[in-house]
Amino acid sequence: MALLEVRDLHKRFGGLRAVDGVDLVVEAGERRAVIGPNGAGKTTLFNLITGHYRPDAGTVLFDGRDITGAPTHEVARAGIGRAFQITSIFPGLTVHENVQLGIIARQGESRRMVGRAEGLHADEVTAVLEDVGLSPLARETAGNLSHGDQRALELAISVAMEPKLLLLDEPTAGMAPAETRRTMELVRRIADERELTVLFCEHDMEVVFGTADRVLVMHQGRPLVDGTPDEVRTHPEVRRVYLGEEEL
Amino acid sequence: MMRRPTLPSLAWAVAALAALLAPLVANERQVFLLMSILVLAVFSTSFNVLLGYTGLVSFAHAAYYGVGAYTVALVALHLGWSPLLGFVLAPVTTALVAYASGLIALRATRLYFALLTLALGQLLFLIAFQWRSMTRGDDGIHGIVLPPALASTTPRYYFILGAAALALTVLAVVMRSPFGQTLRAIRENRERTGFLGVKVKRYELASFTIGGTFAGYAGGMYAIYNRQAFPELMHWTTSAEPIFVTLIGGLSSFAGPTVGAVVFGLLRDVITRNLEYWQAVLGVVLLLIILFLPGGLVEGVKRIGQLVLGGRGTPPPTAASTSSPSGPADRDAETTGTTGGA
Numbered sequence: 001m002a003l004l005e006v007r008d009l010h011k012r013f014g015g016l017r018a019v020d021g022v023d024l025v026v027e028a029g030e031r032r033a034v035i036g037p038n039g040a041g042k043t044t045l046f047n048l049i050t051g052h053y054r055p056d057a058g059t060v061l062f063d064g065r066d067i068t069g070a071p072t073h074e075v076a077r078a079g080i081g082r083a084f085q086i087t088s089i090f091p092g093l094t095v096h097e098n099v100q101l102g103i104i105a106r107q108g109e110s111r112r113m114v115g116r117a118e119g120l121h122a123d124e125v126t127a128v129l130e131d132v133g134l135s136p137l138a139r140e141t142a143g144n145l146s147h148g149d150q151r152a153l154e155l156a157i158s159v160a161m162e163p164k165l166l167l168l169d170e171p172t173a174g175m176a177p178a179e180t181r182r183t184m185e186l187v188r189r190i191a192d193e194r195e196l197t198v199l200f201c202e203h204d205m206e207v208v209f210g211t212a213d214r215v216l217v218m219h220q221g222r223p224l225v226d227g228t229p230d231e232v233r234t235h236p237e238v239r240r241v242y243l244g245e246e247e248l
Numbered sequence: 249m250m251r252r253p254t255l256p257s258l259a260w261a262v263a264a265l266a267a268l269l270a271p272l273v274a275n276e277r278q279v280f281l282l283m284s285i286l287v288l289a290v291f292s293t294s295f296n297v298l299l300g301y302t303g304l305v306s307f308a309h310a311a312y313y314g315v316g317a318y319t320v321a322l323v324a325l326h327l328g329w330s331p332l333l334g335f336v337l338a339p340v341t342t343a344l345v346a347y348a349s350g351l352i353a354l355r356a357t358r359l360y361f362a363l364l365t366l367a368l369g370q371l372l373f374l375i376a377f378q379w380r381s382m383t384r385g386d387d388g389i390h391g392i393v394l395p396p397a398l399a400s401t402t403p404r405y406y407f408i409l410g411a412a413a414l415a416l417t418v419l420a421v422v423m424r425s426p427f428g429q430t431l432r433a434i435r436e437n438r439e440r441t442g443f444l445g446v447k448v449k450r451y452e453l454a455s456f457t458i459g460g461t462f463a464g465y466a467g468g469m470y471a472i473y474n475r476q477a478f479p480e481l482m483h484w485t486t487s488a489e490p491i492f493v494t495l496i497g498g499l500s501s502f503a504g505p506t507v508g509a510v511v512f513g514l515l516r517d518v519i520t521r522n523l524e525y526w527q528a529v530l531g532v533v534l535l536l537i538i539l540f541l542p543g544g545l546v547e548g549v550k551r552i553g554q555l556v557l558g559g560r561g562t563p564p565p566t567a568a569s570t571s572s573p574s575g576p577a578d579r580d581a582e583t584t585g586t587t588g589g590a
Contacts, residue, residue: 024264050443071442071447072439072449073442073444073445073448074441074445076442076443076444076445076446077445079476081443082443088437088439088440089437089440090432090433090436090437091434091436091437092432092500093432093433093434097429098430101429101430101433101441101444102444104426104429104430105430105444105445105446106445109426109431109444110426110427110444110451111426111427111431112425112426112427113421113422113425113427114421114422114425115425115426116424116425117424117425117426117428117429118424120426136315140339156445157440161444161445173507182379194338194586
């Protein structure tokens, strides 16, 4: 059974059809990518899946449950972890505390008013930080980290929640080629080790082809092609609307 | 892990000892000053649950303070109950009022939330001000009769001290719990906290209710030590007091509002006895602190302490190694080297 099933999703903003009839199926264990030029509707699609926006029409089924338009915290509890296009961490807390929050929330301990938070799940936090290569910075204030390290931290927070599906919105946005490569290696390795299902969007084609099992190409809010990286790479429509400007 | 006494716990112990011994050396006026400082410390710490921990700015806080004070005064006036019973009831009635008004105020966020709290607080103020048959209006209720055991100053002082210690302990436990940590997460990044699966509004309401409850508790303390309640206590301008106090002491630490209350209380006492323009001096002090010590006095003392002790005395030794200048700086250099054009 598919882990995530998006059926005929629509969202308009005024006259703009931001997402216009998108279908998307993500199988458990799959690494799935959504690509398209800027303004193709990738981020809107993600925001519809995670309940940030309510779709005008269509359904989002996750793990057999209808989560269409459900509030963010319910989507998260259902098992969707998300990393944002614009880095979203807890800047004033330490790196350690950032990851710890993910674990506390997962364990349903957020409402506990007695007992110290300090030191809670320390071993697991250390393990996650080691995984993403941030353990030397554990005591550092998260806001002081470099851009690349903050992205890694954001990934670590989401991983700590042990989501069934990890949603990454342009994980390499604003990164130089070397950093992009390192980040995607990290994503692949974490996904393998923790057997995560990953859905991510990108506009950088190379990033996608190296990582994704299947790719959905979007153009002006509509799905254009859905297939393996090779199928997408050679598809004439894709070459016309998307790859035209980039020589492959 | 081995627990050594940390600097903050040592400071708390010294402060507690000083507070316990104070009546031996202080005169009556000074003991009253200390009681006002203790009340202000609880009031401001309860406010900092909202401001410092959750990132909520509320102008209704004085209204809850007043509800607490009026609970003591009204049950004494109309029902003839002991003010001590009123003191026990004060946080209960305030919790209900804070929860109900929080439900309304939290329909909005940020500025509109602050404006709603202003409106709700003023509404509560007006009830106290206008409902003469119940509250005696702006005359206020004065001369609450305390039980004989609390009639003289010294036992009353120890009662207030005990009440403050209890409130601060409870708040400290709650704020360092996973719940308190979740509130800090909301302060840092509301949206991200939602994506952790936390229902943010519910936690904000809990924070608002806890803060309000302890403001009412502080109001109850006020009604006991000063034996009165009057509408001005509830006016929105009274809400500014814990803001000043918290800014002076520092909103990023639990001790900040208490340190701020001591400094604010002593300063106000010294200045108003010698000078007419207390507000002007307060303004200058706040300006200097915000400009030169944005973290407040506690943060300033911490920084000085780190300079003097060379980083020892703060968390475990591993912290010193990562926060040494070479660690993160090296990493920055490494990553900025590759980020270049981005």
